[in-house]
Structure formats: structure tokens, C-alpha cells
Amino acid sequence: MSRLQVVSGKGGTGKTTVAAALALALATEGKRTLLVEVEGRQGIAQLFETEALPYEERKIAVAPGGGEVYALAIDPELALLDYLQMFYKLGSAGRALKKLGAIDFATTIAPGVRDVLLTGKACEAVRRKDKAGRFVYDYVVMDAPPTGRITRFLNVNDEVAGLARIGPIHNQAQAVMRVLKSPETAVHLVTLLEEMPVQETADGIAELRAARLPVGRVIVNMVRPRLLDAADLDLARTVPHSDLARSLSAAGLGGAHHGRPAERLVAPLLAQADEYAERYALEHEQRAALGELGLPLHELPLLAEGMDLAGLYELATELRKQGTT
Known part of the structure; x- marks a missing residue:
């Protein structure tokens, strides 16, 4: 050292x-x-x-x-x-x-x-x-x-x-x-x-x-923290909106008792997923650039x-x- x-x-x-x-x-x-x-x-x-x-x-x-x-x-x-x-x-x-x-x-x-x-x-x-x-x-x-x-x-x-x-x-x-x-x-x-x-x-x-x-x-x-991996992000882009709404309702999110139907939560959630995907791609690209420097690489949370x-x-x-x- x-x-x-x-x-x-x-x-x-x-x-x-x-x-x-x-x-x-x-x-x-x-x-x-x-x-x-x-x-x-x-x-x-x-x-x-x-x-x-x-x-x-x-x-x-x-x-x-x-x-x-x-x-x-x-x-x-x-x-x-x-x-x-x-x-x-x-x-x-x-x-x-x-x-x-x-x-x-x-x-x-x-x-x-x-x-x-x-x-x-x-x-x-x-x-x-x-x-x-x-x-x-x-x-x-x-x-x-x-x-x-x-x-x-x-x-x-x-x-x-x-x-x-x-x-x-x-x-x-x-x-x-x-x-x-x-x-x-x-x-x-x-x-x-x-x-x-x-x-x-x-x-x-x-x-x-x-x-x-x-x-x-x-x-x-x-x-x-890494919340979703590449497979999860691909799934978020392809899952039908109706399926996602039904899953939210089944999980107790949305619905009449919340004053907000589950369908209205889908678009904001998918927008957040898109934002996360963009950041995920950028971070992946920057990690690759740092890896090319040929030095030990460490990460702090x-x-x-x-x-x-x-x-x-x-x-x-x-x-x-x-x-x-």
C-alpha cells in the first residue's frame, strides 16, 4: 500500500x-x-x-x-x-x-x-x-x-x-x-x-x-441502488397496460376505495420506468468507459x-x- x-x-x-x-x-x-x-x-x-x-x-x-x-x-x-x-x-x-x-x-x-x-x-x-x-x-x-x-x-x-x-x-x-x-x-x-x-x-x-x-x-x-435489471425493463416496455392495471388492483393499489382507479396509475408508473431505463443505460455506458481506463474500479453507495x-x-x-x- x-x-x-x-x-x-x-x-x-x-x-x-x-x-x-x-x-x-x-x-x-x-x-x-x-x-x-x-x-x-x-x-x-x-x-x-x-x-x-x-x-x-x-x-x-x-x-x-x-x-x-x-x-x-x-x-x-x-x-x-x-x-x-x-x-x-x-x-x-x-x-x-x-x-x-x-x-x-x-x-x-x-x-x-x-x-x-x-x-x-x-x-x-x-x-x-x-x-x-x-x-x-x-x-x-x-x-x-x-x-x-x-x-x-x-x-x-x-x-x-x-x-x-x-x-x-x-x-x-x-x-x-x-x-x-x-x-x-x-x-x-x-x-x-x-x-x-x-x-x-x-x-x-x-x-x-x-x-x-x-x-x-x-x-x-x-x-x-439497482432497482430493475435489463430483463425487468424490457418487460415494463412490453406488458399490456390492461394487465398492469389488473395486477395493481390485485395488489390493492388503486380502485374506488383509493379514489383513483388502477388504470390511472399505469401511465405514471411506466413514465418512471422509462426514466429509470434511460438512467440505467447511461450508467451502464459510463461504467464501460471507466472500465477501459485499466485501473481498479470501486463503487460506494x-x-x-x-x-x-x-x-x-x-x-x-x-x-x-x-x-x-
Whole structure:
């Protein structure tokens, strides 16, 4: 298993939910995972029903078997102060730069600096060891930017290493890329069974492969239950309306005591069946397109009760059942 699990996906596909469920799944049986947020949305805190995350690693959940999930919301400004202290020992001078607004300038204006800091902080957590020489975290899961930005986000250190030929910046960028372009990392793409997310997933995978970044799995999120199969749909299209009306009446649906004859229920039911058939065909087509990508494919169900902490644990269990951990 790759120790850095990067989760990306088109906006609206639920990538933060999948990242959180994956962190829980990986922490099962006594493991320790760190769930990293890089977009400043506090989505992790909302999912785990906790207060907003500070710029520090904080335990937010316990997994089955005694494992632990920690979380970190990376603040680019504070990460830059850490960076300046680590490599240049600026100390109070770094804090003075923050007061002058130089830190904010560097993280919002200077090209690529923000992404360098975010990826660098995550990779530092991957490499960190305790005094006994053991990794502090068994796994680091990153809730990463959307598919359209993921390749540039992960590859920015390559550009920085090329610009800064020597010195600590060059060395840091190279160290980060040694993690990101190795088997230690896997980039997973979250999608829905819809045309646009599937196409963006395919494009994202092509870009990641072109940049020689390690692609992991495709996770289809919010999959609706399969109510009818192809044979049932064919039957719905061919059954005589009168037969269907009689069956409804025999089942106690419709009739005078309901104030609505069974015959009047037939057309709405068949319209729903047609709508379901259209969606069924589309989902079948998108599954086939995802299958052609040549990657492990997993599906997570749409939770009827909506997403809450119990649902997150349910998705984590499903991920483990499907062999993603």
C-alpha cells in the first residue's frame, strides 16, 4: 500500500467524503492515519462533526480495532513560516515578515509557492519518524484539489527544482518529488456515473500519466441502488397496460376505495420506468468507459439517510470490503 494516498475528483463528486472514509478504512486494526486538507474549506471538520481544524495535527476519530485518525488543515502562510524557520532559521524575522504582509504576498502572488508549501507539508508527514525510527503515521491521506488542477498541483515541485538549481529550495523540491513520483504515492480519482465527471476523470488520468505521477484507483461515489435489471425493463416496455392495471388492483393499489382507479396509475408508473431505463443505460455506458481506463474500479453507495458520521464509517467499511486497504 502506498503511504501517501491522494484523493482528487471533479467538484461535486464527494472527494472530501471519500478521502475521509479512506482515512478511516486505513486506520482500522490499530493503524494511524493523517487526513490532510489543503483547500481551506474545513470540509473535514464538518464531516467528523468537530470544530474547525487549527494548523496542528489533531486526533478526530477512532477506527474499528483501535486505530486513530488525525487531521491537519494546512495554512499556507503558517507553512511558509515553518519553511523559513526550517531552512533559514529566521525565527522572529519570519514573524516580522508576516506582520509586513510579505508572507501573504508570497503565498497568493508568487507562482507555485502555495502548492509547494502544501505538498511539502504533506510529504514531510509521510517521511516523519519517531525517536525509535518508526513512521509516525502509517498512512497520510490528502484531500487534494479537483481533477482539473491535480497534475499541476502535484508536479509544481518539478518546476521549482528546475528553477532553483542549488540550495535548500532545490533540495526540498527534489525530496518532495521523490515521494510524489514513487510507489509511496497513489493518486485516486473520485467520480460519479455521469458523462462529465467520467470524461474529466479520463482526462485527469491521462495528464497524471503524462507527468509520470502514480495513478491509483477510480472510486465511483453515490451509486444509486439497482432497482430493475435489463430483463425487468424490457418487460415494463412490453406488458399490456390492461394487465398492469389488473395486477395493481390485485395488489390493492388503486380502485374506488383509493379514489383513483388502477388504470390511472399505469401511465405514471411506466413514465418512471422509462426514466429509470434511460438512467440505467447511461450508467451502464459510463461504467464501460471507466472500465477501459485499466485501473481498479470501486463503487460506494448513495446513502439514503444522507451523509453523517455514521455514514462515513459505513463507507469506510465498504472500502475495506472492496480491498482498497
